[in-house]
Every structure is written in C-alpha cells, then in structure tokens.
Amino acid sequence: xxxxxxxxxxxxxxxxxxxxxxxxxxxxxxxxxxxxxxxxxxxxxxxxxxxxxxxxxxxxxxxxxxxxxxxxxxxxxxxxxxxxxxxxxxxxxxxxxxxxxxxxxxxxxxxxxxxxxxxxxxxxxxxxxxx
Numbered sequence: 001x002x003x004x005x006x007x008x009x010x011x012x013x014x015x016x017x018x019x020x021x022x023x024x025x026x027x028x029x030x031x032x033x034x035x036x037x038x039x040x041x042x043x044x045x046x047x048x049x050x051x052x053x054x055x056x057x058x059x060x061x062x063x064x065x066x067x068x069x070x071x072x073x074x075x076x077x078x079x080x081x082x083x084x085x086x087x088x089x090x091x092x093x094x095x096x097x098x099x100x101x102x103x104x105x106x107x108x109x110x111x112x113x114x115x116x117x118x119x120x121x122x123x124x125x126x127x128x129x130x131x
Contacts, residue, residue, distance in 0.1 A: 004089045006061070006082055008038060014081040015071055024073030034071070037064035041086070051115070054090030055126070058083040059118035066108050076105035087126050096125035 011034070019026045028034055041057035041064075043050045051057045065071075065079035080101055084094040094101075104121055107113045113121075 003042075005042065006038065006085050006089070008035065010085065011038065011078065011082050014085065015074055015078040018074045018077040018081060022074065022077060026074075027072040028070055029072050030068070030070045033068040034065075037061065037068050037070060040064045051119075053119070053123075054087060054092060055122040056115065056119045057090075058086045058122045059115045061086055062105075062118055062122075063108060063113075063115050066105060076102075076109055079108075080105055083122065087122065088129075091128055091130050092126040093129050094122070094126050096121075100125075 012028070015028075016026060018024075038061070041051050041060040043060075051060045062079045062083040065082060066076055069075050071078055087094055096104075104113065104118070108118065
C-alpha cells in the first residue's frame with residue numbers, strides 16, 4: 001500500500017491559511033518548483049529511497065519548499081505546516097514551540113541547515129501519536 005502524501009491541493013490550502021493568518025501576498029510563483037518540492041521526499045536513487053524515514057521525508061519537503069521558494073510569500077511557514085502534516089500522516093505530531101520552529105525555518109532559508117539537520121530536529125520535536 002502506498003504511503004499517503006500531502007497533495008498539491010492540501011499544500012495550497014496550507015499556504016492560503018498561512019497568508020490569511022500571518023499576512024503576505026498569496027499565490028504560487030513557480031508551480032513546477034512546488035510540484036518538484038512535493039515529489040522530492042519520495043525520490044529513489046539506485047532502487048533505494050533517498051529519504052527512508054518520515055522525519056527525513058518531512059525534512060526534504062521542508063527544505064525544498066524553503067529553498068525553491070515556489071510561493072510569492074509565506075514559503076517558510078508553508079514549509080513548516082506541510083512538513084507537520086506529512087509527519088501527521090506518518091503517525092507523528094510536531095511538538096516544537098512556534099518560536100523555535102520559526103528560528104529553524106529562517107536558519108534553513110539562510111543555508112545554515114539542510115535535510116540532515118532538519119530530520120534530526122523533526123525527530124527530536126515530534127511524538128508518535130500511536131503510543
């Protein structure tokens with residue numbers, strides 16, 4: 001059975017909600033870049049999943065949205081919400097304080113954190129919802 005993934009429609013709704021709550025210009029700047037960001041967590045190299053754990057997939061999605069900058073505004077917040085949703089689909093709940101998450105998103109945008117560091121952070125700041 002194929003793992004449930006965040007859909008393009010869902011991520012667009014998350015983006016809209018972020019813009020409504022925090023402000024900024026709505027809209028997609030680069031649709032192809034957004035689609036690529038949504039596919040990256042499930043990429044395969046030589047028959048092996050590039051991001052085998054849910055935390056690594058959340059990190060890959062987060063970094064891709066932040067670095068590809070597919071939205072006009074709200075890329076960092078949209079990346080965080082989409083990643084938290086991906087964790088949710090995988091049975092986890094993000095538990096980090098909002099201020100800490102915001103700081104991490106800014107650091108990622110500045111190039112100080114990559115997928116590996118984000119995966120560690122998501123692992124430390126999420127709990128298994130199933131016990």
